[in-house]
Amino acid sequence: MVGFEALVRATILGLQFGTTLALLVAGLTLVFGLMDVINLAHGSLYMLGAYFGVTLVDAGGSFWLALVVAPVAVGVVGLLMEVFTLRPLYGREPLYQILVTLGLAFVVEESVKEVWGTSAQNFAAPAVLAGSIDIAGVTYSQYQAFVLLFTTVLVAAIWVGLERTNVGVLLQATAHDPEMVDALGFDVSRVFTGVFAVSAVLAGLAGVLLGPARAVTPSMWFNVVLLAFAIIVIGGLGNFRGAIVASLLVGLLTGYAALLVPSYTELLVFALMAVVLLVRPAGIFGTATGDPG
Amino acid sequence: MSAHPVLAVEGIDTYYGRSHVLFDLSLEVGAGETVALIGNNGAGKTTTLRSIMGLTPPERGRILFRGEEIQGCKPNEIRRRGVSLVPEDRRIFPSLTVAENVELAAAAGSTTTDVYDRFPVLDDRRDQRAGTLSGGEQQMLAIARGLVGPPTELLLxxxxxxxxxxxxxxxxxxxxxxxxxxxxxILLVEQNAELALELADRAYVIETGRIVHEAGGDELLHDPEVLETHLGVR
Structure with missing residues (x-):
């Protein structure tokens, strides 16, 4: 029999994983919604965030420094990826972008093996968050509570930014009709580059945040990219609102599954995706026209 | 007065993929003129405007705006130089409000023209989603959007x-x-030839991607042969 305490713990851990996934998936869904690019290298950017974090912490830098510098470095990698590999392919069949980003994912994996080796690496949570905290009578690590709070605030800020700021309006318009936005005087290719770079920063940030909780390995990108795509399919392709809600759903599902049926955690996520596809093929928030939400 | 026309299109050929749409097409629009481009469906009117705006660049020929070549420029560069397109089907952003549509366009430049004075119907609907406006209101919004942002010298x-x-x-x-x-x-593309000729100082008739006639708007409006032969108006 599962106790109340265990359920509360699974809920909090599920939410923490969900908000971190939301950070990861927010960028992926923005890139798809605006640029129609299925970025299979997104998991690699997440992985690079974790490795850059490990390196910075090992080199004597603090976790906090890594939390700022590593995502920015991943953002630069993302910017270069977009400018040199994706930009020449805009307007072509989606298959070209799928193949290029898949190729990039393997290039990054092999490069990581060359630089950091094949064995798993870990980096510790910052000492200031090494203790525990009591929530609803249940004890958690302070680091997990920090990640939950930090990612919740960040995802909420991104959401508000997309809904309420001029940049958000520009992105909504670009998602709807990029050609018209260009004809109004905005350089849409720069908008694309900016969005891709920010998407890389968010992926890198998720990598640093999950680094202390998970083993950092050269193959970690693969499971994450599968999970991320399952989430954007569940939420509705290219729909930001859907991606956030689906991230929380998958996070909670993962949390409860880890408690109740740990062997079937991943299976349940993809079963949820299959059910959503059967019941609502466009995803929970998706529309037939692909409204970016 | 400037020696150059505001717009000079010189012998452009434009393609959609392998399909040749415009053939050695030339036209001019002088400062302050309203010039109509009229022709039947599929004649190449919209493609002409898309070529000028850089959305479907021509493969041959030149397009000069105030004497400077623009045929290799991106649409956003052409807009910032002073050419503004109000496209077919309006292409407003339906999920944004009227105010957001206008403010977005305004943010691309410095023109602070109060479009709400010119289009009072939009003033009453600033917070309404553009997709819920009537067809006429959407057209007003599309024109308003074309007038803000970078200063507009030529409206397509x-x-x-x-x-x-x-x-x-x-x-x-x-x-x-x-x-x-x-x-x-203004360079005005219209299928409603009589209306276009009433509004225009001059007009070009386009047929299967070629300019086949050019005259004053009044002249064409009262030329039964041109109306019947080229435009099917009896």
Missing amino acids: LDEPTEGLAPQIVEDVSEVVEALTDDGIT
């Missing part, structure tokens, strides 16, 4: 009265006349 109007009720067509015509009175140079 593509089928502004398409699909509108007769009363609304009259309203749109009045707006075009007011813009002309304000000295804005």
Whole structure:
């Protein structure tokens, strides 16, 4: 029999994983919604965030420094990826972008093996968050509570930014009709580059945040990219609102599954995706026209 | 007065993929003029405007705006130079409000023209989602959007009265006349040839991607042969 305490713990851990996934998936869904690019290298950017974090912490830098510098470095990698590999392919069949980003994912994996080796690496949570905290009578690590709070605030800020700021309006318009936005005087290719770079920063940030909780390995990108795509399919392709809600759903599902049926955690996520596809093929928030939400 | 026309299109050939759409097409628009480009469906009117705006660049020929070549420029560069397109089907952003549509366009430049004075109907609907406006209101919004942002010297109007009720067509015509009175140079594409010729100083007739006739608007309007031969108007 599962106790109340265990359920509360699974809920909090599920939410923490969900908000971190939301950070990861927010960028992926923005890139798809605006640029129609299925970025299979997104998991690699997440992985690079974790490795850059490990390196910075090992080199004597603090976790906090890594939390700022590593995502920015991943953002630069993302910017270069977009400018040199994706930009020449805009307007072509989606298959070209799928193949290029898949190729990039393997290039990054092999490069990581060359630089950091094949064995798993870990980096510790910052000492200031090494203790525990009591929530609803249940004890958690302070680091997990920090990640939950930090990612919740960040995802909420991104959401508000997309809904309420001029940049958000520009992105909504670009998602709807990029050609018209260009004809109004905005350089849409720069908008694309900016969005891709920010998407890389968010992926890198998720990598640093999950680094202390998970083993950092050269193959970690693969499971994450599968999970991320399952989430954007569940939420509705290219729909930001859907991606956030689906991230929380998958996070909670993962949390409860880890408690109740740990062997079937991943299976349940993809079963949820299959059910959503059967019941609502466009995803929970998706529309037939692909409204970016 | 400037030695150059505001717009000079010189012998352009434009393709969609392998399909050759415009053939050695040339036209000119002088400062302050309203010039109509009329022709039947599929004649190449919209492609001409898309070529000028850089959305479907020509493969041969030159396009000069105030004497400077623009045929290799991106649409956003052409807009910032002073050419503005009000496209066919309006292409407003339906999920944004009227105010957001206008403010977005304004953010691309410095023009602070209060479009709400010119289009009071939009003033009453600032917070309404653009997709819920009537066809006429959407057209007003599309024209308003074309007037803010970078200063507009040449307005490319593509089928502004398409699909509108007769009363609304009259309203749109009045707006075009007011813009002309304000000295804005206009290249007007219209399937409604009689309306276009009433509004225009001069007109070009386009047929299967070629200019086949050029004359004053009045002249064409009273030339039964041109109307019947080229435009099917009896």
